[in-house]
Amino acid sequence: MQLMSEKGAAGGGLRERKKRATRAALAEAAVRLAAEHGADKVTVEAISAAAGVSVRTFFNYFDSREDAFVVIDADAGARMRRAVLDAPAALSPLEALREAMAAELAEAEQQHELWRLHAEVLHASPHLLARGVGAHMAAEADLAEALAERLRATGGGATASGLYPRLLAAVAGAAVRTSVDHWSAHQQEAAFLDVFHEVFTLLAAGLPAPSA
Amino acid sequence: MQLMSEKGAAGGGLRERKKRATRAALAEAAVRLAAEHGADKVTVEAISAAAGVSVRTFFNYFDSREDAFVVIDADAGARMRRAVLDAPAALSPLEALREAMAAELAEAEQQHELWRLHAEVLHASPHLLARGVGAHMAAEADLAEALAERLRATGGGATASGLYPRLLAAVAGAAVRTSVDHWSAHQQEAAFLDVFHEVFTLLAAGLPAPSA
DNA sequence: GTCAATTTTGCAGACCGTGCATCTTTGCAT
DNA sequence: ATGCAAAGATGCACGGTCTGCAAAATTGAC
Incomplete structure (x- = not known):
């Protein structure tokens, strides 16, 4: 199962906002790293480090490594x-x-x-x-x-x-x-x-x- | 890189025919096992065993485990x-x-x-x-x-x-x-x-x- | 039958992805 | 503010995926 904010649009709570920020940070880090080094040379560890979270947390947001390159805007x-x-x-x-x-x-x-x-x-x-x-x-x-x-x-x-x-x-x-x-x-x-x-x-x- | 017969249609050589047979056997084994146990419970090891080849050989024919479920007919x-x-x-x-x-x-x-x-x-x-x-x-x-x-x-x-x-x-x-x-x-x-x-x-x- | 080319295989190793227990943070009621 | 319950983040362990590499086996042509 996948962690996803229930509300697609702008949610008020701090929790929701933080989650969206983390997700966006991970996706952006993945794309930027891939643009620089090639997508298949970018490990989950690198993406997580660039976004400032643990590897385990990455997998709380994306079902697979490749999803980070693919799913830009979930809403x-x-x-x-x-x-x-x-x-x-x-x-x-x-x-x-x-x-x-x-x-x-x-x-x-x-x-x-x-x-x-x-x-x-x-x-x-x-x-x-x-x-x-x-x-x-x-x-x-x-x-x-x-x-x-x-x-x-x-x-x-x-x-x-x-x-x-x-x-x-x-x-x-x-x-x-x-x-x-x-x-x-x-x-x-x-x-x-x-x-x-x-x-x-x-x-x-x-x-x-x-x-x- | 992927092992693929150069000729899409029926090739004459024994080598070509054997390769197509192996590929088909792997794909069919994958689909049948998935239909029975669910796709995500089927390991590459099981598919390879059912097709009578080694795990390593599986990866000579498919780039990933999931490709075996997806690519039925390459031609x-x-x-x-x-x-x-x-x-x-x-x-x-x-x-x-x-x-x-x-x-x-x-x-x-x-x-x-x-x-x-x-x-x-x-x-x-x-x-x-x-x-x-x-x-x-x-x-x-x-x-x-x-x-x-x-x-x-x-x-x-x-x-x-x-x-x-x-x-x-x-x-x-x-x-x-x-x-x-x-x-x-x-x-x-x-x-x-x-x-x-x-x-x-x-x-x-x-x-x-x-x-x- | 022998030799070169191709394929299969085992092995080592890095990476992926998940379940579980634990710790930290957030939201809320008081 | 303060404490409590819910939810997220993290570390760890473990099994599965996938890739080089080198050795063994098979095929095709002479």
């Missing part, structure tokens, strides 16, 4: 869930999802340097990249549930036992990963939001062959 | 790549991909029992499921390349530095995972191919809100 899923639920009813499901994700990504931009390092680390070791992809699955399941709820609220009937929302969440996740990866590789050529927008346009059009 | 990617390249030019990219994947999944059905066990094992431990998702990424990159080549062949111009094929591959991968997962959870209610077809129909339509 992102909860925030997106809220954003989907609070989206204007006029938006289509895909649009609501796009807006929620765009907002989340814009927030990530605020810690630009760390985010950049993180992308660099993942890109340097495909093994971690794969793990990162898998890590988004829990968030996707959450999103699917939020989408299903939104659909019920906006009047859609029984949506074929939930296939549609799950597909939507999974596809949107794939879209975000593709956008980030593509932008990461062509960073100078295009702004991230442009790539992101193009990807969702393609999705909404049903992925037609790009006629010349 | 599936190569086969799909071929299928995409050989698809009739009349098909849209998404259709070509759908056909390639359908053929691959139909082949998997032939080892029905093992495939079923495999899905069961992954579903039982989300951790492995996530890992499995990530494992498909290399295959997706391969597929993206094949799609790009196909696009060049059928006359599409420079497709925005490859964003489109990568998106297509990633989205199709997400679609397959969603199909398998959904079918796995509602196994009695619907045939897999029906779910698969519905998912790709939704994709081609641009993921519209399911109007009642």
Whole structure:
């Protein structure tokens, strides 16, 4: 089992705040060390030392060493869930999802340097990249549930036992990963939001062959 | 580094055949043991013993213990790549991909029992499921390349530095995972191919809100 | 049958990850 | 403030994972 604050957003108690700080310190130390020495040369002991806690405590926060490189922001899923639920009813499901994700990504931009390092680390070791992809699955399941709820609220009937929302969440996740990866590789050529927008346009059009 | 046969398809040499047999034996032993005792109670020692090789040899075939549960068929990617390249030019990219994947999944059905066990094992431990998702990424990159080549062949111009094929591959991968997962959870209610077809129909339509 | 190339194996050793007992810190009621 | 109960941090022990390395066994070609 994993120690996790019950509340996704800013909690008042000192305990909660300290825990979040420790977690953030561990994650940041892991990413910075990995960016410098390569992810597979960074031991749990080094990460723990850099964050000022014991090795045993590291494992109170992360289930495995690699999770420290992968899970940057544990609350992102909860925030997106809220954003989907609070989206204007006029938006289509895909649009609501796009807006929620765009907002989340814009927030990530605020810690630009760390985010950049993180992308660099993942890109340097495909093994971690794969793990990162898998890590988004829990968030996707959450999103699917939020989408299903939104659909019920906006009047859609029984949506074929939930296939549609799950597909939507999974596809949107794939879209975000593709956008980030593509932008990461062509960073100078295009702004991230442009790539992101193009990807969702393609999705909404049903992925037609790009006629010349 | 990983021991891998250079040739994806059936190789003639005795060496190649033996290596594939050993690999398959290890993977099958891993899945069967995991289905019986739970994946996290199965040690590398047990898997190796069941396959009749030493522990050290296990690690000559798999980079990690968990890979044995995740990587069933190492050649599936190569086969799909071929299928995409050989698809009739009349098909849209998404259709070509759908056909390639359908053929691959139909082949998997032939080892029905093992495939079923495999899905069961992954579903039982989300951790492995996530890992499995990530494992498909290399295959997706391969597929993206094949799609790009196909696009060049059928006359599409420079497709925005490859964003489109990568998106297509990633989205199709997400679609397959969603199909398998959904079918796995509602196994009695619907045939897999029906779910698969519905998912790709939704994709081609641009993921519209399911109007009642 | 012999030889070179490849694969398997055992062994040593570093690192990972967990259960348990203990100690320290936090939150709260008084 | 002070003491108490809950929760987190820590150390320790132990089993499992994974990697070099060198020796033994197997395969393929002559």
